[in-house]
Amino acid sequence: MTSRLQKRPRRAARAAAALAAAGLMLGACGAPAGDAAADPEAQSEPMDWDAVTAEARGQQVSLWMYGGDDRGNAYVDEVLAPAAQELGVDLRRVPVVDTADALNRVLTEQQAGRDDGSVDLVWVNGENFRSGRQADAWECGWAGSLPNSRFVDPEDPLLAEDFGTPVEGCEAPWHKAQFVLAYDSARVQDPPGDLDSLLAWAQEHPGRFTYPAPPDFTGSAFLRQALYDVAGGPSQVPADFDADVAAPLWQRLADVAPSLWREGGTYPRDLAQLEELYAGGQVDFTMTYGPSTLEDLVADGTFPATTRVLPLGGSLGNASFLAVPANATHAAGAKVVADLALSPEQQLAKADPQVWGQYTVLDPSALPPEAAEQLSRFTGSDVVPPFSELSRGALPELPAGWVAPLEDAWRDQVLRR
């Protein structure tokens, strides 16, 4: 069914491309066709939004996104897609196990010279965005001219750089996230106030703390949070990986390791296993880059009702984005969806803990009064404080070039200590 629906526009696009190529050859008589075709596309800024919305009408946009988050899937299918339908765009969600799969698809199609790519929109950030930029896989210079970007603070450092890679209009902001640690207040009476005291607490309470083994996403975030703590803040961490800066971190983690769960001989394979250990009372701490999941897990009884977010005094924050591949077949529709996703209505709906609980990228002071008022109603809960409190002293993510070397070095220096 879907394949039949998808085939038609693709074949039409291929025919159009062939016609265009033929026309160029006739007209320009062997001029470098590729460049001539690509150039006007790249310089379309500032864009004619009416033309984009007109072109978007009737397009079927495939949004490739991580499919392992049920509430995220439900938000896209039940809230975002119907709203897109009203604008004449048929939004289809394509679930992937890992965002890298979507990027690989784009790169493979690009390598094969296809300009009718099957990926129109990708939920992306960090390393995948960087890899895509290196390969010129994203369309750039459009995100800043979306109508709804007027509600975004242009000075917001979290949105200007994505893990240290300049955004430069190659992706439109979608959510913000905050890394948090959580603990069971029934079992931890004197919660540590920063990461250093947390590690000291772990040494005093053998077997009650651990973290997921990198390259698990959450375990990797824990490493970066710990690196800031040991190095003395983001200003002490250079743009490129530096083994000397990381060395004290390995020393500290190796010192703590014998006091961790299973004497640090093994680590939870992923966040799911850490959550299992925490739910089973095997450890007293868990951690996540999506704090709203904590409320769900407490509400359904998986986690104890006494679960609380640990106030760290400044934790990692990042933003995630929607990017349009340079070879997307339905780029106009994709931009319309990216703009829609950035609208105050959609951002508010998505921020509702009952819906998805993803923090907004919009600047509350730039919002219309009623939207700002609605946003202020998300006051947080006993378990998770509101975003304004969580994001106090938020630390920017490490440059993307650090992520992989940190994970590899952890394996050599801490796991095989």
Add this chain to the structure above:
Amino acid sequence: MLPALLPTVAVLAVGLVAAAAQSLGLLPLVGEPRLTLDAYRAVLDGPSLREGLVLSVALAAASTAVAVCVGFAVAVLVRRTRLGGRLVSVLAAATVPVPHLVGAAAIGLLLADSGLVARLVGAEPGSFPALVAGPWWVAVVAEYAWKESAFVAVVVLGALAAHETSLDEAAATLGARPAQRLRRVTLPLAAPALVATGGITFAYVVGSYEVAWLLGRTVPEPLPVLAYRLFTDIDLATRPEAMAVAVVTVTTASVAVAVTALALRRLGALR
């Protein structure tokens, strides 16, 4: 036979050739293709491959030994008892189609520190032995041994069905004691089935990913877990290394299959 064989061989051959070519640098994701042993040198350089090979072979040997012994015992039990035997044979037949992933999840729920068994015996937190993700990989071996012993039992029962009763009765009439009949009649009849299922179990465990990933430790990693981690690394340059590990895994499993074939020939089951 051919319609079934053709796609199997084609898929297998294409996969193996592609893996070997990638491991030799002939199908790079970035850069020019070049015949090189760099990927093999890289994985031989670190401790991961050696540890993984030792661990995979040890896991396979332990799982196979337990599965063959338990499977044979179950088959004999089914042959020797009436009602209980029928019940056991139904249980064994029902175990075979359970996916290993489901089996691993079930074993995890059963044997984890806060699992069913720990709760049933009322273990204090921290006092239950580390069966899941523990230093001896108990849960992993238990899962393979449980699943594969059912497979061994079903195949052995098939092998015994043909002649065992008449030969066993003849031996009994001639005055052979039960232990003698087991050693002289049942075991020789079951031997080819035991060797074949043992070889299959060994090769399967060497190449299996999900059970060790779910129930094992972070380090050392069995070969398939190591290969998959390298394959999914952000650094695309580690893809050839992942393929080199995969080739080593296939070679190890192939050696097990070849040894099994030799043993079967010696037993006279293959000619």
